[in-house]
Amino acid sequence: MPRFTRWQGIALCVAALVSTVWLAVTNQLILYIHPRYIVFTVIMAALGLVLVVASFRQAAAHTNEPANEHEREREHEHELEHEQPSSGRLRRGITVIGSMLTLVMAVALVVVPPTTLTTATAEQRVINSTQVGPGTRTVDSAASAPAGAYARFTVLDWSSLLRQTTDVGFYREKEANVVGFITRDKDDPKNVFYVSRFVITCCAVDAQPVGVPVYLPNWQDRFAADQWVKVSGSFETNPSTQSQQSIALVPTSTTKVDQPSEPYLY
Amino acid sequence: MGIRVAERERRAIRMPTIVGLSVGLVGIVGVFLVRALTPALGPWSLPNRVQDLLTLSISVIIESLPFVVLGILLSILVQVWVPDRWIMRILPRNAFLRRVTISFLGVFLPVCECGNVPLARGLMVKGFTVSESMTFLLAAPIINPITILTTGQAFGFDSWVFAARLVGGFVIANLIGWLYAKHPDQDSLLTDRFAAECRLPDPHEHDQTRWQKSVELFTRESAVIMPALFIGSLIAGLVQVAVPRSVLLSLGSNPLWSILAMMALAFVISVCSNVDSFFILPFASTFMPGSIAVFLLFGPIIDIKMLTLMRTTFRAKVLVQLTVIVGLLSALIGLVVNYLA
Numbered sequence: 001m002p003r004f005t006r007w008q009g010i011a012l013c014v015a016a017l018v019s020t021v022w023l024a025v026t027n028q029l030i031l032y033i034h035p036r037y038i039v040f041t042v043i044m045a046a047l048g049l050v051l052v053v054a055s056f057r058q059a060a061a062h063t064n065e066p067a068n069e070h071e072r073e074r075e076h077e078h079e080l081e082h083e084q085p086s087s088g089r090l091r092r093g094i095t096v097i098g099s100m101l102t103l104v105m106a107v108a109l110v111v112v113p114p115t116t117l118t119t120a121t122a123e124q125r126v127i128n129s130t131q132v133g134p135g136t137r138t139v140d141s142a143a144s145a146p147a148g149a150y151a152r153f154t155v156l157d158w159s160s161l162l163r164q165t166t167d168v169g170f171y172r173e174k175e176a177n178v179v180g181f182i183t184r185d186k187d188d189p190k191n192v193f194y195v196s197r198f199v200i201t202c203c204a205v206d207a208q209p210v211g212v213p214v215y216l217p218n219w220q221d222r223f224a225a226d227q228w229v230k231v232s233g234s235f236e237t238n239p240s241t242q243s244q245q246s247i248a249l250v251p252t253s254t255t256k257v258d259q260p261s262e263p264y265l266y
Numbered sequence: 267m268g269i270r271v272a273e274r275e276r277r278a279i280r281m282p283t284i285v286g287l288s289v290g291l292v293g294i295v296g297v298f299l300v301r302a303l304t305p306a307l308g309p310w311s312l313p314n315r316v317q318d319l320l321t322l323s324i325s326v327i328i329e330s331l332p333f334v335v336l337g338i339l340l341s342i343l344v345q346v347w348v349p350d351r352w353i354m355r356i357l358p359r360n361a362f363l364r365r366v367t368i369s370f371l372g373v374f375l376p377v378c379e380c381g382n383v384p385l386a387r388g389l390m391v392k393g394f395t396v397s398e399s400m401t402f403l404l405a406a407p408i409i410n411p412i413t414i415l416t417t418g419q420a421f422g423f424d425s426w427v428f429a430a431r432l433v434g435g436f437v438i439a440n441l442i443g444w445l446y447a448k449h450p451d452q453d454s455l456l457t458d459r460f461a462a463e464c465r466l467p468d469p470h471e472h473d474q475t476r477w478q479k480s481v482e483l484f485t486r487e488s489a490v491i492m493p494a495l496f497i498g499s500l501i502a503g504l505v506q507v508a509v510p511r512s513v514l515l516s517l518g519s520n521p522l523w524s525i526l527a528m529m530a531l532a533f534v535i536s537v538c539s540n541v542d543s544f545f546i547l548p549f550a551s552t553f554m555p556g557s558i559a560v561f562l563l564f565g566p567i568i569d570i571k572m573l574t575l576m577r578t579t580f581r582a583k584v585l586v587q588l589t590v591i592v593g594l595l596s597a598l599i600g601l602v603v604n605y606l607a
Contacts, residue, residue: 009489012496016331018297023328026302032325037332044332047339049294054481055488056290057283098497105496108320109327110297112312113305117321120314125511202541204325205506226314 006059008102013052015106020045023114030262031114033203116263117198119225122183122209127194128159129208139164142174151177155197156265158249159210166246171235176249178212179230179257182223188242191217195231195249200264207264213238213245216254223256230257315507323503326536326571330380330495333538337381338487341388342480354393365401365443368394369436372406378538379407379566380495383575384487390579391464396452401443403576404592407539407566408435417562420543421550426607430559434599438563438592445591455584457577490578498574502536505570509534515552524557525600529593532565539566556604563596 023029024042033041137157142150155178161170178195185192194211198204214231215238223229233251240248312320344353357364377385386403390396407413408431421427446455453461463486474482517527528546537545539562546561566572568589576585 005489006485009485009492012492013488014294014297016327016492018294019301019324020328020331022298022301029328031321032328037329041328041332044335048331048335051481051484053287053290053294054477055485056293057286058478058481059286059485098493101500102493102496105323105327105500109324110301111304112320113310114324115317115321117318118314120507121318121322124507126515129511129515201544202537203329205322205329205502205535206537206541206545 008099010052010055010059012102012106013048013055015109017045017048017052019109021049027261028114030264031116031204034200034266037202116181116259117204117207119181119183119196121207122181122194122196122198122211123186125207125209127183127196127209127211128163137161139170143170147173150174154178154265155180155195155212156199156210158212162212162245162247168235168237168247171247173234175232175234176212177230177232178249179228179260180211181228181259182219182225183209183211184225185213185240185243185245187244188240190220191215191240192238192243192245192248193219193223193225195229197263197265200266204264210265213243213248214254215239215243215248215250219254223254228257228259230255319503319507322506323499326499326502327495329538330499330571333378333381334384334491334495335381337377337384338484338491340375340377340381341384341487342483344385345388345392345483346476346479353389361447362444365398365440365447368398368402368443369405369439370409371402372408372410375406375410377406377410378413378540379403379572380538380575382406383572383579384491387460387487387490387579388483390456390460395447396455397443397446397449400446400588401439404442404567405435405439408432408439408563412540413543413566416540417543420547421558426555426603427550427559427562430556430599430603431562434559434563434596435566437599438567438595441595442588442591455580457579457581460579491575494574494578495571498536498571501574502534502570505534521554521556521601521604524554525560525597525604528553528557528561528600529564529597532561533569535565536569536571537565542566554604555607556600556602559603560596560600563599564592567592 020029020041023032024038024045029038029041137153137160139161142153142157142161153176158176158178180195180197183194183196185194193214193216195214196209196211198207199210200207212231214233215236230253231249231251232253233249235247236250238245238248239250310317357367372382375385382403385406386394386399389402390399394402414432417428417431446452449455453464456464515527517523532542535542535545542562542565546558549561550558573585573589576588580588
């Protein structure tokens with residue numbers, strides 16, 4: 001195996017495994033994967049790191065050895081593979097581009113601060129586009145909940161209920177108190193925004209945006225998209241004439257808050 | 267005199283070992299420090315799309331990494347620690363029955379699809395034919411206890427989707443195995459480098475301990491799989507940022523278009539077979555059941571990440587053929603389910 005390839009593999013393992021361990025130590029692995037996979041991921045990362053250290057030891061010993069007959073044969077075959085007149089240059093080009101992309105990802109893993117997904121993905125994936133999944137709040141369970149329970153309902157709970165019933169009577173005397181980031185409503189961006197969260201089943205790749213429409217005229221004077229806010233208020237018929245949402249949360253208070261330590265919902 | 271020479275040689279061997287270990291440990295600590303210090307340098311304020319591209323790509327890497335490590339470990343177990351005769355002895359001689367048995371190997375080696383690539387490579391080095399390892403590669407992500415359990419939990423053990431996934435996965439894997447078994451030159455399906463690896467014995471095979479062989483295999487497999495995983499994740503992230511989900515969602519209720527939309531979604535999302543049922547469940551009321559079955563059949567076998575990983579082993583032409591055949595077969599199964607359910 002060419003030495004560059006050997007060391008590249010080890011270096012990529014170091015980048016990915018060390019980042020995983022650091023994310024786990026700083027409790028940020030949940031920005032990328034569901035909490036139920038954390039223990040498995042950390043165990044595998046630790047095993048991987050042990051093998052990486054052993055690889056360093058062996059690779060260094062290997063680098064010092066003169067290439068033997070078999071290796072020369074392998075490298076010769078490899079060279080032949082690359083010396084095909086028709087595709088040699090193209091392959092070399094692809095290899096270089098591949099190495100560059102790999103390097104970009106490795107640097108991103110090690111250097112870029114981890115964050116949650118933003119409004120760009122929320123808008124691209126369309127808020128509340130999926131149906132209500134199992135385990136989410138149903139109208140029956142919400143109707144029988146004790147009065148104090150509504151304050152603890154999350155964005156996912158309310159967005160599930162809003163997709164099940166648009167009867168304003170159902171929401172009467174049910175005060176909401178939710179935390180999420182702001183995503184603008186496409187139809188009435190001036191007066192309506194979604195207080196939104198991502199719901200993940202496995203990892204950030206499958207994140208689905210859910211949101212509760214909030215009617216707050218000229219909200220952009222006080223807040224920006226992506227800002228995390230806490231919104232308290234009650235649900236009413238949406239006063240906005242442009243928004244397609246028939247019911248909206250009309251806030252009694254909207255305050256800026258820090259991003260919660262667990263920004264995704266499950 | 268002779269003793270001194272031997273001592274010098276021993277030192278010469280020990281030196282790179284110590285240097286290697288030190289470099290390794292210093293490198294790991296160094297990367298850890300860089301990782302720990304960079305967030306303090308302040309917000310990077312990358313544009314949202316770029317930030318999300320990185321988050322999505324890194325998420326694919328971190329989600330796949332433990333399965334890749336597990337896959338490589340199982341591959342090492344099969345290649346170095348399990349005697350040759352064991353695996354070959356339990357398999358029937360008849361080619362058809364052999365492939366049928368191989369399609370159930372995933373029950374004992376429950377690694378999702380990304381971990382199956384190094385494992386399938388290991389099985390080929392160990393003596394599996396290319397078509398047999400393909401059968402394993404395609405069947406194991408679906409016919410394994412974790413996938414069976416999660417699919418059953420999500421859709422019900424008596425649902426059409428559950429039955430279509432299990433039976434469909436088994437049929438597709440065996441049909442593909444049978445088709446490629448007809449190929450007169452199996453080695454020509456493999457990349458030159460991997461074919462050479464299968465043909466030539468390990469140069470250090472005789473003078474290495476089993477532990478050394480295991481570490482050597484880990485180095486070799488990670489050199490092949492890791493770049494593919496990184497590139498595959500980046501492409502998967504790019505496509506996810508670029509293709510609006512609304513395009514796919516608008517096709518949900520048409521029997522044919524919903525199938526194609528679900529194939530496209532499975533191709534793009536590149537999520538592991540162990541968990542894809544829970545991901546797709548919320549789409550079940552928008553999309554027809556056949557198209558959900560297609561997502562669960564096509565996704566574990568063909569997606570951006572898997573194609574990049576499989577490219578380490580198979581020629582591009584073979585991957586195009588695989589994509590077309592698996593696409594057609596799963597679409598056919600999806601149409602049948604749409605008709606029956």
